[in-house]
Amino acid sequence: MEFTFLGTSAGTPTRARNVTALALSPSGHKSWYLVDCGEATQHQLLRVHYSVMQLRAIFITHIHGDHTFGLPGLLASASMLGRTEPLDIVAPVQTQRFITTALDNSDSSLSYPLNFIDSEAEDFVWKDKHLEVKNVALSHRVPCRAYVFTEQNLERQLLQDKLKKDGIEPGPSWGELQKGHEVTLEDGRILSSDEYTQVPRVARRLIVAGDNDDPELLANACKHSHVLVHEATYTQDVADRVGPWPQHSSAEQVARFAQQMQVPHLILTHFSSRYQLGGSGTPNISQLADEARQHYHGQLFLARDLDRYRLEKDLSLTCLNSVSNSPHKTSSVTPGGDHD
Amino acid sequence: MEFTFLGTSAGTPTRARNVTALALSPSGHKSWYLVDCGEATQHQLLRVHYSVMQLRAIFITHIHGDHTFGLPGLLASASMLGRTEPLDIVAPVQTQRFITTALDNSDSSLSYPLNFIDSEAEDFVWKDKHLEVKNVALSHRVPCRAYVFTEQNLERQLLQDKLKKDGIEPGPSWGELQKGHEVTLEDGRILSSDEYTQVPRVARRLIVAGDNDDPELLANACKHSHVLVHEATYTQDVADRVGPWPQHSSAEQVARFAQQMQVPHLILTHFSSRYQLGGSGTPNISQLADEARQHYHGQLFLARDLDRYRLEKDLSLTCLNSVSNSPHKTSSVTPGGDHD
Numbered sequence: 219m220e221f222t223f224l225g226t227s228a229g230t231p232t233r234a235r236n237v238t239a240l241a242l243s244p245s246g247h248k249s250w251y252l253v254d255c256g257e258a259t260q261h262q263l264l265r266v267h268y269s270v271m272q273l274r275a276i277f278i279t280h281i282h283g284d285h286t287f288g289l290p291g292l293l294a295s296a297s298m299l300g301r302t303e304p305l306d307i308v309a310p311v312q313t314q315r316f317i318t319t320a321l322d323n324s325d326s327s328l329s330y331p332l333n334f335i336d337s338e339a340e341d342f343v344w345k346d347k348h349l350e351v352k353n354v355a356l357s358h359r360v361p362c363r364a365y366v367f368t369e370q371n372l373e374r375q376l377l378q379d380k381l382k383k384d385g386i387e388p389g390p391s392w393g394e395l396q397k398g399h400e401v402t403l404e405d406g407r408i409l410s411s412d413e414y415t416q417v418p419r420v421a422r423r424l425i426v427a428g429d430n431d432d433p434e435l436l437a438n439a440c441k442h443s444h445v446l447v448h449e450a451t452y453t454q455d456v457a458d459r460v461g462p463w464p465q466h467s468s469a470e471q472v473a474r475f476a477q478q479m480q481v482p483h484l485i486l487t488h489f490s491s492r493y494q495l496g497g498s499g500t501p502n503i504s505q506l507a508d509e510a511r512q513h514y515h516g517q518l519f520l521a522r523d524l525d526r527y528r529l530e531k532d533l534s535l536t537c538l539n540s541v542s543n544s545p546h547k548t549s550s551v552t553p554g555g556d557h558d
Numbered sequence: 559m560e561f562t563f564l565g566t567s568a569g570t571p572t573r574a575r576n577v578t579a580l581a582l583s584p585s586g587h588k589s590w591y592l593v594d595c596g597e598a599t600q601h602q603l604l605r606v607h608y609s610v611m612q613l614r615a616i617f618i619t620h621i622h623g624d625h626t627f628g629l630p631g632l633l634a635s636a637s638m639l640g641r642t643e644p645l646d647i648v649a650p651v652q653t654q655r656f657i658t659t660a661l662d663n664s665d666s667s668l669s670y671p672l673n674f675i676d677s678e679a680e681d682f683v684w685k686d687k688h689l690e691v692k693n694v695a696l697s698h699r700v701p702c703r704a705y706v707f708t709e710q711n712l713e714r715q716l717l718q719d720k721l722k723k724d725g726i727e728p729g730p731s732w733g734e735l736q737k738g739h740e741v742t743l744e745d746g747r748i749l750s751s752d753e754y755t756q757v758p759r760v761a762r763r764l765i766v767a768g769d770n771d772d773p774e775l776l777a778n779a780c781k782h783s784h785v786l787v788h789e790a791t792y793t794q795d796v797a798d799r800v801g802p803w804p805q806h807s808s809a810e811q812v813a814r815f816a817q818q819m820q821v822p823h824l825i826l827t828h829f830s831s832r833y834q835l836g837g838s839g840t841p842n843i844s845q846l847a848d849e850a851r852q853h854y855h856g857q858l859f860l861a862r863d864l865d866r867y868r869l870e871k872d873l874s875l876t877c878l879n880s881v882s883n884s885p886h887k888t889s890s891v892t893p894g895g896d897h898d
Contacts, residue, residue: 230635233604237631257631258598264573283634283664291577291597291627295570312663319659323652324623325700360665 219369219422219529220245221447223521224262228451228466228488229284231258234495235523237284238488240426240447241268242367244348245528248272251349253365253426254279259288260295265524270296271303274346277353278309278337279428280362286313290320297328304331308351310338310361337363347371354439356430358465364427366439374398374415381414422529429488431465433475440479444533447521448472449488453509456490456501469506473514483535484514487521495522559709559762559869560585561787563861564602568791568806568828569624571598574835575863577624578828580766580787581608582707584688585868588612591689593705593766594619599628600635605864610636611643614686617693618649618677619768620702626653630660637668644671648691650678650701677703687711694779696770698805704767706779714738714755721754762869769828771805773815780819784873787861788812789828793845796830809846813854823875824854827861835862 220243225236237256241263243249249272252259263270270292279285286309296305307317314334321328335344337353338361344351350370353363374396381392386409391401394411401409423443425436430449440446450473451457451466469486476484486506493503507520519527519537526538560583565576577596581603583589589612592599603610610632619625626649636645647654654674661668675684677693678701684691690710693703714736721732726749731741734751741749763783765776770789780786790813791797791806809826816824826846833843847860859867859877866878 229638231601231604236601257628258601261571261576261598261601264571281664283630283660283666286664287627287631287634287660288597290623294623294627298569316660316663319663320623320627320656323656323659324621324626326623 219243219367219424220526221424221426221529222266222268222526223487223523224259224266225254225256226487226489226521226523227284228449228490230491231256232491232495235489235491236262237287239285239288241266242424242426243268244369247348249274249348251351251367252276254285254428255288255292256284257287257291260292262523263292266526271299271301273305275306275308275344275351277344277351277365277426278307278313279356279365279426280358280360281310281312281316282360282429285428286316289313289317290324290326293317293321293328293332294324294326297326297330301328301330304333306333306335306344308335308337308342308344311336345370354425354427354436356428356435357432358429359463362428362430364425364430364436364439366443367424367426369421369423371398372417372419372421374411375418377414377416386414419531420533422531422533424529429466431462431467431471433467433472436475437479440476440481443481445483445485445527445529445535446476446481447485447487448476450486450506450510451488451490453501453505456492469510470513473510473512473518476516477514481516482533483517483519483529484510485519485521485527486510489520559583559707559764560866561764561766561869562606562608562866563827563863564599564606565594565596566827566829566861566863567624568789568830570831571596572831572835575829575831576602577627579625579628581606582764582766583608584709587688589614589688591691591707592616594625594768595628595632596624597627597631600632602863603632606866611639611641613645615646615648615684615691617684617691617705617766618647618653619696619705619766620698620700621650621652621656622700622769625768626656629653629657630664630666633657633661633668633672634664634666637666637670641668641670644673646673646675646684648675648677648682648684651676685710694765694767694776696768696775697772698769699803702768702770704765704770704776704779706763706765706783708763709761711738712757712759712761714751715758717754717756726754759871760873762871762873764869769806771802771807771811773807773812776815777819780816780821783821785823785825785867785869785875786816786821787825787827788816790826790846790850791828791830793841793849796832796841809850810853813850813852813858816856817854821856822873823857823859823869824850825859825861825867826850829860 224239227235238254239259240253242251350368356362398411424445426447450469454468454470457468564579567575578594579599580593696702738751764785766787790809794808794810797808
């Protein structure tokens, strides 16, 4: 599983950070998924290897503009490129209304169908051959969701001893079982894949949360997840000064929660534009990292625009800096930091 | 009068060019005006000296997304910065509907009022102390306008000989007359400013046209204008191949028209993303310049993102490259070109 941050700033863009979006793809596949779509997400895509022609679905966490205003432009550009594949848009009903009105009032007719799916439906679940996606309700000024992405259709290993013991000779039926299919033998026996194969590893699971002032809501989801991507809009002192109204989390708050849940990998994002990236200016993004590191002892990253991550099959997480981001030499997230 | 191109690409952004927007300001004043607002216009503003706090009015040429999809984000960001000044938005009714729906469905309430003004109203005219703005209907797939900006309240020179001859002594009344005000003397005489002052130069006039396949529609407006900013989406050969449907102009078509009208300064913009900027790749932006230069013998520029222009009081036009654009060393618009 790979994912790239397309925007890591809260509310408004800065010269170094765009507003929120994240691209996710199963390793080795061209099809991909977008979580949130702040303004200029299509511009960020010009700097990475994801093409709107292969975009499979968009998942919107909540209706705020810094997570949605890039939708009309991205959809219209995909149409100008001649996309014909249907596109699923998982979003609150208001976002559907925004998209429809934007397209209707800009003389835009798309070359492909949109399938709107209500993200706030009870028992929401979305699936394709690569991923199963569920969501968790968060606490924010408007209804907001975290999306939980679980790898699907893991590679199977044949239980060869058992196959031989049951008199099932090597042949096409072995291949079918390995693909997860049921097989009917000539003698009428029906073999289930689960009985004759095993999955030798755990399915990778990633949580991408929207804006949220109560990380505890993710406790259940975190129990079997390997990466948590969560907002940390402020350091605790700024959060205290700003007060509870914006309903965002501090770095301390998320770090404490992740530590308590023993989340192996934590990536903070959605930083207030007041925090400067690099240099010695204050307030500085390094303060968020320092604060989180005091309370969380797993692998911590602070997201930067265009940074690409890979969650390996062995559940390790690495940050592979994108070419476009090459001015920053290390995969370290905090300037001068030692997060990993 | 100064203006900066914030986007010069047609339809979709490229890595070097954003979609359409242009910032215009009276020299020496902080207040400014925006013509069109493609997606990521607020991002481009982070690279220039125009602040949304001083934005006086937005003029939208037509409803297409590459000219309008930046509006919700720009308006919301101005609100997050705490703007309180009302903002005029001159636009087709559909664009007003788009903005309202975008704000309503993203939980955005602005900290300042919007005044919507219908750009397609008959006898449209907009004025403030710096500028008078009229518009001209163009020919495109949807109703589209060119905006004609005429400098207002030019500095006046006192006709001192005439004042003295009429027995009007130097004093506060001279100052009032020079400001363009009417003055009532103690002896009851009423003096009009026009009678005792003169404006020693012509008002600068700039046309910023939207998408258009019939430059002739601007013939009247061009008679007393000093700069024409017009789209040239294609070279003529590409326009012939594409056919008339998109209703855009070729470089040849606009150049021939500008030559015929003896427009002193012509700036082409809104280039199809197929044209590469710089290098030797084809099709190349230099082909548009070469084609235009064959038919137009005034001062020709091809707009680049973030290039800043100044129309002087003597009606000369200069391209002052912005700092952000410094990788391009000359003010020349076409790589290696000799447009001026």
